[in-house]
Amino acid sequence: MRGRWATVVAALLLVGGATASAAADAPADRRTGTTAVSTAVVPEGVTAGVAVFDRRTGTFTEQVDAQAQFRSASVVKLLLALDYLWNRGPAYTVPAADRAWLEPMLRGSQDTAANNYWSANGGPAIISRMVTRLSLSDTAPPPAGSEGFWGYTALSARDTVTIYRYILEKAPAPVRDFVMGNLRQSTRCASDRFDQHFGIAGAFDRPWAVKQGWAGRYTAADTCGPQGAAAATESQPPSASAPAAEPGTRSAAAVDLTRPALHTTGTVGADDRAIVAVLTLHPVGTSYGKAYTDIGRLTRSLNVPGAARPAGKWYGTWGDGVNVREDSSTGTAPLTRLPAGVEVLVGCQERGQVVSVPPYTNDWWAYLPQYGGYISNIYISSPDNRLPDVPECGTPQG
Incomplete structure (x- = not known):
């Protein structure tokens, strides 16, 4: 027994604390005429558009404030890429120099690439063009x-569903294959060292x-990867006061x-069956691990x-910069670090090296299938x- 009850209680409050009840019935979908009843559970304090x-059926299975506007953060990089690809000719060839920008922008959410295309192609004019081309209802350039700041696009x-439907159903095949091929290769560690495999990537x-998209200042925003360099937010100001909208305008x-x-968007399942868009805002002062956990819980409730849901048990963690290692010992190189206080999926556990964090000791290690590595159960x-309720690794199941 470990007996670190104060820490455990605090962490359990993060994982099992009160959440808002399931959202009310969603409004009728203006494109299909159907009405969906949402099963979404929005965590307390979180504002969400889902x-x-x-x-396959041409219907929405979830809509929660689906028309509400959020600042896009890096989700707008989809529009930057589509604008670049719009008139590339019959073959839609992407020169090597532009691949060097576009691939990191789509896979690792690189901001330098987004800055390049925003500056080179007209900034807000990109958004205006794409609003017209895709018949977007709620998208608008950054405010006066x-x-x-491309991330201030509404x-x-x-x-977001309309954007993905264009890519999958209307875009020329080379455009579809280029964009979706890169999104399938999303890297766990983004270019700015945030762990970006939250939401969809963790739930399914x-x-x-x-x-994915993230913006603003998070407390305890641990960096992704084995090293501890300081993390940076996406290249937008940490906060700003926006002017009021004119009456009747969007x-x-x-x-x-x-x-x-913190936003998670994309497709799930064979043949990209489901398009999922979860846009969220979190209280000022929220840690990255808490926001990561909350958007994960919301996405899993949908x-x-x-969708295929991964096997295992979800547990909260504690500690800053907990290393995920190749095996159940501290002698192997770290694969990455967990965001502080994040919830993780545990697939199995095994005995390994004894770890001491006075006054606690533990020789059990948890295998995290979504990270491909282990953390000490002490965390x-x-x-x-x-x-x-977690089996030992190597034990036959079923």
Whole structure:
């Protein structure tokens, strides 16, 4: 027994604390005429816009404030890429020099690449062009005074579904294959060293393709990867006061630019059956691990047709910069680090090297299938050294 009850209780409050009840019935979908009843559970304190579209049936299975506008953060990089590809000719050939920008922008959410295309192709004019081309209802360029910040583009969950439907159903095949091929190769560690495999990437087994977004200041924003360099947010100001919108207009002027944003968007299942868009805002002062956990819980609560859910048990963790290692010992090189206080999926556990964090010791290690590595059970929020409902690694199941 470990007995570190104060830490465990605090961590368990993160994992099992009160959440808002399931959202009310969603509004009728203006494109299909159907009405979906949402099963989404939005964590307490989180503002969310959600849309899940089943491409097989042509209906929405989830809509929660789907038309609400959020600052896009890096989700807008989808529009930057589509604008670049729009008139590339019959073959839609992407020169090597542009691949060197576009691939890191789509896979690792590289901001330098986004800055390049924003500056080179007209900034807000990119958004205006794409609004017209894709018939977007809730998307708008950054508000007056913030034209240089692509992440301040207004976007809704509903319009995000429209963007993916264009890519999958209307875009020329080379465009579809280029964009979706890169989103399928999303890297766990983004270019700015944030762990970007939250939401869709954590809630469902492959096949999936994702474009994530985050913006604002998070406390305890640990970096992804084995080293501890300082993390940076996406290249937008940490906060700003937006001017009020003109009556009757649909612009980015009233979008919240202050609270930290975390978005997960993409497709799930064979043949990209489901399009998922979850846009969220979190209270000022929220840690990255808490926001990561909350958007994961919300995404897992959704009705996503064709999705396969990974096996294992979800547990909270404690500690800053917990290393995920190749095997159950500290002698192997770290694969990456966990965001502080994040919830993780534990697939199995095994005995390994004894780890001491005075006054606690533990020789059990948890295998995290989504990371492909192990952490000491000493950092799992459970009162026992051995997790009671997790099998030992190598034990036949079923």
